[in-house]
Amino acid sequence: MTTASALRLTQFAHGGGCACKIPPGELEDMVRDLVGEGSESLLVGLDAGDDAAAVRIEGDIAVLATADFFTPVVDDAYDWGRIAAANALSDVYAMGGRPVVAVNLLGWPRDTLPVELAREVLRGGLDIGREAGCPVAGGHSIDDPEPKYGMAVTGVADARRLLRNDAARAGQPISLTKPLGVGVLNNRHKATGEVFEHAIASMAALNAAASRAALDAGIEAATDVTGFGLLGHLYKMARASGVTAVVDAAAVPYLEGARESLAAGFVPGGSRRNLDWVRPSLSASVDDDELVLLADAQTSGGLLLAGEVPGAPVIGEFVPRGDAVLVVR
Known part of the structure; x- marks a missing residue:
């Protein structure tokens, strides 16, 4: 039994x-x-x-x-x-x-x-x-x-301090409060049964402190990174705000094992669909593996902020709208 x-x-x-x-x-x-x-x-x-x-x-x-x-x-x-x-x-x-x-x-x-x-x-x-x-x-x-x-x-x-998707402005930095990679790690867990405690800890962590820090810093634009991946959610924010988001791929943090899981083929179908969705509005000088990780479908990811808060890496900046809504370098 x-x-x-x-x-x-x-x-x-x-x-x-x-x-x-x-x-x-x-x-x-x-x-x-x-x-x-x-x-x-x-x-x-x-x-x-x-x-x-x-x-x-x-x-x-x-x-x-x-x-x-x-x-x-x-x-x-x-x-x-x-x-x-x-x-x-x-x-x-x-x-x-x-x-x-x-x-x-x-x-x-x-x-x-x-x-x-x-x-x-x-x-x-x-x-x-x-x-x-x-x-x-x-x-x-x-x-x-x-x-x-x-x-x-x-x-x-x-009501005067809502964090909104359409309030990012050119000249503001882009910050991310949790590392990426839970999509490929969860896909690997589903396929193999391996347990990634650090991924579980990241997903179960509340975004309460990050939200308070954003309000304290006077930030007006934010979203969380979930099923549409970093690129998908950043695309929605930049499009709604009328700006272009420029991402420094080398500055984006990842959970341990994420790159190895990608290399082993543990990629959720949702991650590839996310990349396909933003590709017409994307200009990139990195390879597709890097883009798949940036589009990786996250579960209970961190906050994506138009501004800086303590402890959150800056991964890019918003600039005046150009030919592309997203630029990855």
């Missing part, structure tokens, strides 16, 4: 983590006719591809609303819960907000996976909620052929 501890959750899903997102080009086509809907109280909607919706409710108080869920990115149920929760909360931090309540979103194959594993997933999410000071109160579950978990999160922010 197979025990719960011997089951590999990643084998019960076709994709993993944010790499299972609908490709960015397809998603934009899907929601194109929905852009612009709203009212005077809607401060941020779909228009610029921001991380959460923002609505002014009274004076300078804005409520932020977001939801995020995905299939297993690691085999350990508790760690998957922690990662998925940190990823969902990140959308609020990326907007300069503070999460105030979250509810669970769970899809579970009842006839395939034991309920004790679902309990561990939810426990992981609850523990991250406690760490963030954000109550996790109930939620919704369905019987699903593939396991899926995440959260819908409500946050609050100062």
